[in-house]
Amino acid sequence: MSIRVSSNQMVYGYQKQLNDANYRQTKLLEQGDGSKLHRPSDDSVDYSKYLRYTVSENENTQYQENVNTAISWMKTSDAALVNMTAIQTTFKEKTVAAANSTNNSDDMKAIGKEMMAEIQELVSLGNTMQGDSYVFGGQKDLTKPFSMSTEEVNRGLAKTLDENQSAYFSGNSGADDAGSLTQMLSLTGSDGNTYYLNTRDGYIYTKDFVENGYKNVVAQDSSAIVDPTRDAVGQLAGWGSTSPTEKVSKYFKNTGEIIDKTVELSGATATTGSSVPNIGSLTFKFDTVKQQIVTYQGDDKGVSMVKKNGTTEPVADTVNVTGPEIFGSDIFDDANSGNKVSGAAMLNQMLTVRAQVEGLDNEWLSKDGQTVADGVHATTVNTQTKLGARQQLYESVNTMLSNQNELITSDITNVSSTDVAKLAVQLMQEQTIYNLSLSLGGRILPQSLADYLR
Structure with missing residues (x-):
């Protein structure tokens, strides 16, 4: 009985060692695909690093795709x-x-x-x-x-100011997004003359002053800017006030198309230096141009x-x-x-x-x-x-x-990644150990039931 127990223990021990050798060899063979990490248990520290690096790589790939698409779009x-x-x-x-x-x-x-x-x-x-x-x-x-x-359609006609005109008339009119006044609306008065309306404050100027007259003011003072009480001929109420009742949008679409071509502006108040004393009695119509x-x-x-x-x-x-x-x-x-x-x-x-x-x-x-x-x-x-x-x-x-x-x-x-040279040596070692274990086991372990009966 004691011999059988001893033999069983020996067989069990041998099988365990043989299985361990086979497991180590199998684990090494897994690395033949070039990676030494297939599950967290392979190396928990390196595996956690691997996961972080993989996330970074995926993010980098996505950003590169975004950037390449953006560059293509911008080109x-x-x-x-x-x-x-x-x-x-x-x-x-x-x-x-x-x-x-x-x-x-x-x-x-x-x-x-x-x-x-x-x-x-x-x-x-x-x-x-x-x-x-x-x-x-x-x-x-x-x-x-x-x-x-x-x-x-009938589109409003704007007076587009050149650089010098813009610098002069931007003085007291309030600035637009570009920091200057660039346009006024062209009007025809009931007296048959052309006037320009600053839509930011409602002041009306004669065509001659906007195109030529302001130059005389600048000639006397190079730093001069517009003074509506001196330069304008009148002011229309409701434009440019704190709560304006008059805006461009009341008369024109954002494309410049006039909403009502028959509308007339009236009730201008003459300014101090007005060259048109009867400005209050005039009515004005917006000038338009027919275009697509x-x-x-x-x-x-x-x-x-x-x-x-x-x-x-x-x-x-x-x-x-x-x-x-x-x-x-x-x-x-x-x-x-x-x-x-x-x-x-x-x-x-x-x-x-x-x-x-x-x-x-x-x-x-x-x-x-x-x-x-x-x-x-x-x-x-x-x-x-x-x-x-x-x-x-x-x-x-x-x-x-x-x-x-x-x-x-x-x-x-x-x-x-796998260290190929190191892996090759380890595989040879494990294969040699495994083969020796098989050979040794064949000589030491009982061959048959007859061996137990002897």
Whole structure:
């Protein structure tokens, strides 16, 4: 009986050792796929590091995808903006050419036709797509942003101030988003004369003073700014007060289309220095020009593509530019107008220029027309510059993410990969031990039941 117990113990001990050797060999063979970590029990410390590194790698991969998509989006946008600025440069040249009083009606009609083709191309570029998305539509990127009307409407005629005029008349009128007054509304008085209305304070100026008279004031004092009580001929009530009853939005849509062409303004109060003593008895009508209108169906919201973890940066992470950024705003849709931003202000001003060309208004083109053309080009160039700066930032981040990915990959390799040379030696050792165990067991363990009976 004692022999049998002893033999059983010996058999059990041998089997356990043999199984342990087989288990160690199997564990080593698992590492043949290149990884030494298949479960937390393999190495709890390294496995926890491996999990952290893997999370970092997944985040890095997602950020790289975001950045690459953003760069692609911005390159598409930039290419469209480059073409836009080139067209606007040509448009400026045509405006200068049209202002030449030697042009006959056929010349002006030809220039107007070329201008319309250029505006239509700008509208087409405004509808540039990246995949299924319109890159200039804001967050409404699945909606075609720009469209031009087929019919002509009556649009308000604005007096666009040049740099010197803007500097002078911005004095007491309140500043717009750009920090200066850039436009006034053109009016025709019941006396047949043209006047300009500052919609921010309701003051009315004669056409001659806005275009020429202010220069006499500046000649006497180079630092002079507008003094409405001295320079204006009158003031319309309800404009520019704390709680104004009169706003541009009461008379015009944000595209500049007049709501009621028959409306008349009256009740002007003469100012101290008025050169029109009977200003109070005059009525005024808004000047208009018949033209097509471009509308914008997108919004002014940014599309963000996060490029790194941490706090979100809506401005820095924005990869798109919108209609309002490309085509600015004007007197009909700026912050003071009471209207929402139209998103197509400069396009509609270009259509005004084109309408004035076909109307043979050389005087307007030589002053307002050229100022408008310059402003249109400058607005788009400014937007393109900002987009280019953001694109450079994303390209720098892309390089940084690539470098980080290499480091993370290296960390993962160091913590999880198999040391092939060491593994080969361990496998040979375990295989040798296993084979010796089999050989030894065959000699020591009882061969049959007869051995127990002896």
